[in-house]
Amino acid sequence: MTKFRMRQAWTIARIEMHRAFLSKRAFWVYLLAILPAVIFIGHGIEMKLRESRYQGRGVTPAEVVDSFTKGEKVEDVLKRAPKPVEDHSWSYRRSHEDEEEEGETNKKRRISERVEGRSLTYFDGQRRVQVGFENGVLIRKHSDTMKNFEEDRTVFAGVFQYFYLRLAIFFGCLGIFMNLFRGEMLDKTLHYWFLAPARREVLLLGKYLAGLVAATVIFTGGALLGFGAMLWPYSGAEMQAFWSGPGPSHMFWYAAAAALGCVGYGSVFLAAGLLLRNPIIPAAVLLVWESINGFLPDLLQKLSILHYLQSMCPVAAPIESDTPALLRLILSPAAPTSRGLAVLGLLAVTMLVLWAASSAVKRIEINYGTE
Amino acid sequence: MTAPGAAPDVVFENVSKFYGEVLGVNKVTLHIPAGITSLVGPNGSGKTTLMNLMTGLIHPDRGAISVRGLSPRDPENLMRSTGYATQFDSAPRWATGMDFVATSLALYGYSRAESRERAWKALEQVSLTDAADRKVAGYSKGMRQRVRLAQAIAHDPQVLVLDEPLNGLDPLVRAETIDLFRHYAAQGRHVILSSHVLQEVDVISDQVILIANGMIVAEGEIRNVRDEMVEHPSQFIIRCRDASRIASLLFNESHVTEIRMNDDRLGLLVMTRNREEFSRALTRVAVAGHVIDGVIPADENVDALYEYLIGGRS
Numbered sequence: 001m002t003k004f005r006m007r008q009a010w011t012i013a014r015i016e017m018h019r020a021f022l023s024k025r026a027f028w029v030y031l032l033a034i035l036p037a038v039i040f041i042g043h044g045i046e047m048k049l050r051e052s053r054y055q056g057r058g059v060t061p062a063e064v065v066d067s068f069t070k071g072e073k074v075e076d077v078l079k080r081a082p083k084p085v086e087d088h089s090w091s092y093r094r095s096h097e098d099e100e101e102e103g104e105t106n107k108k109r110r111i112s113e114r115v116e117g118r119s120l121t122y123f124d125g126q127r128r129v130q131v132g133f134e135n136g137v138l139i140r141k142h143s144d145t146m147k148n149f150e151e152d153r154t155v156f157a158g159v160f161q162y163f164y165l166r167l168a169i170f171f172g173c174l175g176i177f178m179n180l181f182r183g184e185m186l187d188k189t190l191h192y193w194f195l196a197p198a199r200r201e202v203l204l205l206g207k208y209l210a211g212l213v214a215a216t217v218i219f220t221g222g223a224l225l226g227f228g229a230m231l232w233p234y235s236g237a238e239m240q241a242f243w244s245g246p247g248p249s250h251m252f253w254y255a256a257a258a259a260l261g262c263v264g265y266g267s268v269f270l271a272a273g274l275l276l277r278n279p280i281i282p283a284a285v286l287l288v289w290e291s292i293n294g295f296l297p298d299l300l301q302k303l304s305i306l307h308y309l310q311s312m313c314p315v316a317a318p319i320e321s322d323t324p325a326l327l328r329l330i331l332s333p334a335a336p337t338s339r340g341l342a343v344l345g346l347l348a349v350t351m352l353v354l355w356a357a358s359s360a361v362k363r364i365e366i367n368y369g370t371e
Numbered sequence: 372m373t374a375p376g377a378a379p380d381v382v383f384e385n386v387s388k389f390y391g392e393v394l395g396v397n398k399v400t401l402h403i404p405a406g407i408t409s410l411v412g413p414n415g416s417g418k419t420t421l422m423n424l425m426t427g428l429i430h431p432d433r434g435a436i437s438v439r440g441l442s443p444r445d446p447e448n449l450m451r452s453t454g455y456a457t458q459f460d461s462a463p464r465w466a467t468g469m470d471f472v473a474t475s476l477a478l479y480g481y482s483r484a485e486s487r488e489r490a491w492k493a494l495e496q497v498s499l500t501d502a503a504d505r506k507v508a509g510y511s512k513g514m515r516q517r518v519r520l521a522q523a524i525a526h527d528p529q530v531l532v533l534d535e536p537l538n539g540l541d542p543l544v545r546a547e548t549i550d551l552f553r554h555y556a557a558q559g560r561h562v563i564l565s566s567h568v569l570q571e572v573d574v575i576s577d578q579v580i581l582i583a584n585g586m587i588v589a590e591g592e593i594r595n596v597r598d599e600m601v602e603h604p605s606q607f608i609i610r611c612r613d614a615s616r617i618a619s620l621l622f623n624e625s626h627v628t629e630i631r632m633n634d635d636r637l638g639l640l641v642m643t644r645n646r647e648e649f650s651r652a653l654t655r656v657a658v659a660g661h662v663i664d665g666v667i668p669a670d671e672n673v674d675a676l677y678e679y680l681i682g683g684r685s
Contacts, residue, residue, distance in 0.1 A: 004480065007480070008478055008480075011477050011478055012478070015474055015477075018465055187461060187463075187464075188459050188461040189459075189461050189462065189463055191428055191457055191459060192462075192463075192475065192522075194427065194428055194446065195426060195428070195446070195450055195455050195457075196446070196450060196475060196478040197446060197447055197448070197449075197450040197451045197478060197479055197526075198446065198447060198450075198478055199446065199447045200446070202447075362444075363430070365428065365429040365430060366423065366428040366429060367390065367429065368459065
């Protein structure tokens with residue numbers, strides 16, 4: 001491609017960015033992009049508020065909290081740790097059947113008793129420890145770390161792979177890229193481009209670049225915002241260790257996966273916008289194709305965008321142990337590819353799709369009457 | 372055929388186009404020389420299809436098209452020398468008149484300043500500079516028509532294709548626009564337009580192409596087209612003082628088929644099958660001492676051709 005054609009493509013991209021960024025038909029794309037950030041900001045705010053509330057009510061030393069044992073009386077616990085951050089009491093009636101001998105036969109009898117329940121919550125500066133009592137005796141103890149960085153990273157990996165890559169970027173690119181040609185067909189303005197002194201392939205490239213810049217800014221921005229929101233409540237040594245260790249690499253690969261998701265899905269939906277009128281059909285077909293990828297032979301797995309994107313993710317997405325086998329197969333990436341190959345594979349798939357789109361765009365005719 | 376040194380024609384070679392099973396145009400062969408050419412035909416006759424074909428918006432199913440030696444499948448080169456003002460009454464919502472014209476010029480490689488300068492000049496030619504900074508979406512129909520024309524001429528094309536370009540224009544702008552077409556044609560460029568306003572076509576066109584049902588019915592200079600229609604007698608209006616005497620003299624001519632006297636008895640409508648013989652007969656009448664104030668062809672206009680060839684289905 002000559003320098004002049006590259007300049008033409010960029011000129012087209014600059015003009016089209018307005019449509020890509022500000023299309024009324026695709027404002028919902030922004031909502032999809034910021035949803036993970038909103039979730040993690042909400043989670044962070046909730047953690048911070050709870051932490052400051054607990055700290056205001058008193059911190060119990062960790063060794064005291066650890067010394068609580070089952071069978072202890074509530075008075076003994078309160079004597080050692082008089083400042084629980086939460087204290088809830090309740091009572092209820094509990095019934096059970098009892099057997100008693102009456103002559104030669106055993107007779108069942110329903111016995112009802114009143115139970116006094118109480119729950120005390122302690123905070124040791126890191127953990128939240130809940131101790132439960134029945135009739136004044138400690139019967140259960142549960143502790144969780146209020147700010148669990150490892151857990152939050154895993155949750156972020158899950159949100160990123162199950163929601164962001166599979167749904168947000170997928171449907172976001174559908175909204176942005178399908179609109180580039182199909183939207184102009186609906187607005188009856190595509191002929192202006194076809195009457196410009198530019199090859200159709202240059203037009204395709206220009207529009208693709210416009211969509212790509214918009215989608216990448218929106219979704220890579222959204223991914224980084226979500227990542228930042230996930231890290232936001234943490235500080236101190238934990239963060240220092242993260243940023244001097246895997247942090248920068250994680251951030252890079254999440255951003256790269258989001259950007260490459262836009263590259264891959266963008267090309268597919270741009271091509272679909274050229275060939276089909278109804279966006280639901282290609283979306284449904286691609287969604288099914290991506291979902292059944294795990295069942296496909298090795299070679300066909302390589303024709304999935306999601307396969308490469310998941311291979312790039314720095315943290316494996318969590319799958320609960322009780323997840324049904326079929327769902328597990330759909331959710332988990334089949335034999336991940338190395339990152340280098342994943343990037344190359346995705347770019348190869350994209351080139352293939354764009355090549356097909358460029359031959360389709362040359363055949364397109366202006367016939368608004370049928371739109 | 373193109374004369375040596377002259378601009379090559381716009382050529383259609385046996386071109387057919389179907390929209391599914393609906394006929395667009397069928398086996399069209401045309402050689403359109405430089406100058407103003409009007410495509411005339413009823414709605415759905417195939418005028419816009421021909422224009423879309425020559426600008427590459429649609430592609431022929433059969434045949435070949437060449438626009439001054441360039442293929443419509445090569446927009447990169449074709450559109451440098453071609454401007455097309457379509458009938459699609461749409462423009463990007465965000466664009467002002469100036470943006471609309473200048474933005475398209477950016478793709479020709481002009482700098483921003485040069486694009487705006489050319490855009491301004493084009494808007495000036497269509498008398499739209501007052502509204503240059505207003506959104507096209509807020510323009511009236513006539514203004515939108517003019518801004519599309521401005522966009523089509525902004526890069527100074529050699530071939531100007533215009534679909535119903537005079538629709539919605541007020542008389543003053545209409546006259547200015549026709550002058551613009553004439554100016555283009557005088558420079559050896561092609562101006563190919565379609566119109567339903569037959570009188571205008573008659574006045575401004577160097578040649579007409581009459582089209583009906585996707586087929587070319589006639590093409591050429593209006594008078595030549597008229598001459599070829601031997602089955603329809605030519606009509607002449609004669610203004611004279613001795614109308615009844617002249618009528619009786621002309622009735623003796625075998626080529627005269629009908630004569631109608633004007634109500635004021637100072638004019639005749641004569642129908643003849645042979646224009647040459649009619650001309651000689653008139654000379655004889657004049658030599659015989661009858662005063663003839665004027666002779667006007669009554670059907671050398673597109674209305675008449677239309678009526679004869681297509682049946683007046685405009």
